[in-house]
Amino acid sequence: MNPLFLAIQGKGIGKTVARLRTLGMRYGLAPSKMDQALERFARVLAHYRCGASFPITAAALARSRGVVEKYQARDIEFAVHGYRHIDHSQLSPDRQAADFSSARRLFEARGVACWGFRSPYLRRNEATLEAIREAGFLYDSSDSLAWDVVNGGGSEAYAKALAFYGARPAGDYPALPKLAAGLVEIPYCLPDDESLIERLHFEDDQARSRPWLDILAETHRRGELFTLGLHPERIFLCEVPLRNVLEKARGLSPGVWVARLDEIAKWWKRRSALEPVVGFSWPDEYWLNTRPLKGLTLLGRAVEMVRPPREWHGGWTQVKGSGVRFKSPLRPFIGITPRSEAGLAGFLRQQGYIVEFTETRSNYSVFLDRPKFADEDERGLLADLDGGDSPLVRFGRWPDGAQSALSITGDIDALTLWDYGLRALGR
Ligand SMILES: [Zn+2]
Numbered sequence: 001m002n003p004l005f006l007a008i009q010g011k012g013i014g015k016t017v018a019r020l021r022t023l024g025m026r027y028g029l030a031p032s033k034m035d036q037a038l039e040r041f042a043r044v045l046a047h048y049r050c051g052a053s054f055p056i057t058a059a060a061l062a063r064s065r066g067v068v069e070k071y072q073a074r075d076i077e078f079a080v081h082g083y084r085h086i087d088h089s090q091l092s093p094d095r096q097a098a099d100f101s102s103a104r105r106l107f108e109a110r111g112v113a114c115w116g117f118r119s120p121y122l123r124r125n126e127a128t129l130e131a132i133r134e135a136g137f138l139y140d141s142s143d144s145l146a147w148d149v150v151n152g153g154g155s156e157a158y159a160k161a162l163a164f165y166g167a168r169p170a171g172d173y174p175a176l177p178k179l180a181a182g183l184v185e186i187p188y189c190l191p192d193d194e195s196l197i198e199r200l201h202f203e204d205d206q207a208r209s210r211p212w213l214d215i216l217a218e219t220h221r222r223g224e225l226f227t228l229g230l231h232p233e234r235i236f237l238c239e240v241p242l243r244n245v246l247e248k249a250r251g252l253s254p255g256v257w258v259a260r261l262d263e264i265a266k267w268w269k270r271r272s273a274l275e276p277v278v279g280f281s282w283p284d285e286y287w288l289n290t291r292p293l294k295g296l297t298l299l300g301r302a303v304e305m306v307r308p309p310r311e312w313h314g315g316w317t318q319v320k321g322s323g324v325r326f327k328s329p330l331r332p333f334i335g336i337t338p339r340s341e342a343g344l345a346g347f348l349r350q351q352g353y354i355v356e357f358t359e360t361r362s363n364y365s366v367f368l369d370r371p372k373f374a375d376e377d378e379r380g381l382l383a384d385l386d387g388g389d390s391p392l393v394r395f396g397r398w399p400d401g402a403q404s405a406l407s408i409t410g411d412i413d414a415l416t417l418w419d420y421g422l423r424a425l426g427r
Contacts (some may be wrong), residue, residue, distance in 0.1 A: 031067040031415040034232065038067070041235045042074045045408065048246040053261040054106035054232060055118040055141075056412040058083045061110060064415050069111055077260045079116035080107065080137070081411050086153070088119050093127035100135035115262040118142050118411060122165040122188060132183060139177075139184040139265035141227065141409065145170040146190045147218070149211040150200055157199040162190065169388030170215075174378050175224040176397075177268040179350055184265040186407075189215055192229025193238045193410065205240035212245045220252055220404040223386070223397055225264065231410040242408070249406050254313055257402035264407055267399060271296070272350045274395065278333070286332075288354070288393060289323040295399025296322050299352075302365075302391040303328040310401075314391060318401050324393070328365075332391035335364030341373035351382065352395035365390035 029224070047054055056078055060070060068078060082088060083099040083106075091099070100117070107114040117132045119142040120312050146167040150158070167190050178185045191200060191211055202208040212228060219226040228245060230238050249256040259267075276290045285306070289297070299316045300309065306325035307318035333354040336345060345355045361367045366385065370377075385392075397406050 002102070016249075021292040022097045030067055033192045034412070034415045035067045037232045037235050038071055038076075040239070041232050042071060042238060044235070044242060044246075045075065048243075048250060048258070050246065050258040050408065051077065051260045051408070052078045052247055052408040053079055053116065053141075054410055054412050055079040055081035055116070057081045057120070057414075058106045059085075060412060060415050061112065062106055064120070066268075067415060068412075072112065075260070077116075077262050078107070078112050078114060079118060079141075079261065080114055081118050081413070082120045082256070085413050086127050087121055087122045087123050089123045089125040091125075092130060094108065096128055096131040097134055100131050100137075104135055104137075115265065116141060118188070120411075120413070122167075129180075129185075133181060137183065138269070139186055139261060141186040141188050141261055143185060143187045144190050145173060145175055145187045146166070147211070149214040150191065151210075153200060153202075155199055155201065158191065158195055161195060163200055165190070170218075173375060174222070174381055174382055175219055175226065177225065177264060178353075179269055179346075184268050186225070186227060186261055186264060188226050188229055188409070193231055193234045194229075196232060196241070197237055206244075207425060208238075209244040210239040212241055213224050213248060216245055216256075216406065218247055219406070220256060222382075223404050225405040225407065226283045227261070227407045227409055228308045229410055232410060232412055234254065234410075236351050245406070246408075252403070254403035256400055257398045257400070257405040259405060259407055261275050261407050263408055264405060267295070268350070271352065271395060271397075276395075278354070284327050284329060285322065285325060285356055286328060286393075290395075292322045296320075297396035297399075298322075298324045298393065300324070300326055300332070300393045302389055303332050303393055311363075312401065313403065315353060318396065320401070326393060328393075331363050332365050332393045334385075334392075335361070336368045337369040340368060340370045344368065344370055344373045347373070347378060351385075351395045353385070353395060365392060
């Protein structure tokens, strides 16, 4: 499908015309306007000692004349945003596989490290994930989650965007990475800058900051990940909301891990692969060890840690490192029956829980027999586990005792007005 037609479908004709008008001011005919935007963005990030992840189309990178590469030294990661800015849900599996491999080769030739992928328009078909995996990417960040934070201020244009992206409600699904067959899937949170500026209407920067501050508060409460979407081209319009979020995040306790998407994907994969070894000495003392992982913490609830722990929050205490001794009246792990759904153990291990297969309910503080377990059940199970008070020992979900995570990310669709024109033709 023609990208211009897609834009009209996503935004409506009036918005598309208005957007084409503002684009002229934003991009200009040389890459210098994007360079200025990236420079400003990098300065804000440096002030808060954090980085960001910017997916860019390979075609725009190819024409970029050195604008992009230098930002890698400033804690900015680039990812692939398609070879061209087109709707991948309309492409055959072979075409997608060929495009993604050429995109990776092009990034490599330009000296741009690339770990991740985000689909243009957040759209894809059944073959897309497999093609991303085969091309050797570590993560994909194209699935979207819609947060209920517009407080009745929604608009038809916003509802249209959510439907177009296929966004799922964040009230029903956890905002967490998911490792599936080697690929880490990282959800993208909505509303992003495009929705805040072009689809929702706010009086000023403070009102415009509210939805993002609410997502930050909610992800912090749940211990989840906020991927804040801000296209570099809109940094001048969204600088205050971005600063408000980073300022707030830096002040929260327990802390917020502010990291790039590649760092988050690597952490998630490494932590999920830990294989804890558990020992028991009569009458009630356990030890747990695993191979070292920088930043790893062990959390305990309703158990007596032998090494003095530090208070964490919500009734948990924490111990840094990869080994711990503790006393507990029951095995403080999650016992699950072998007939439970195959994905259940993997899901729990990815959350940091220690899982053991068993038929013996009485030994375990938490025992699950779930022959059926789907994506829709994840949120409820996490709430039950977090809300309980039974003895548990687990790995911290995020590094260094952080309670939640935040990642700043935004697509670079075009560097110049010329790119934008080619993009409209799918080039
Ligand atoms: Zn895009």
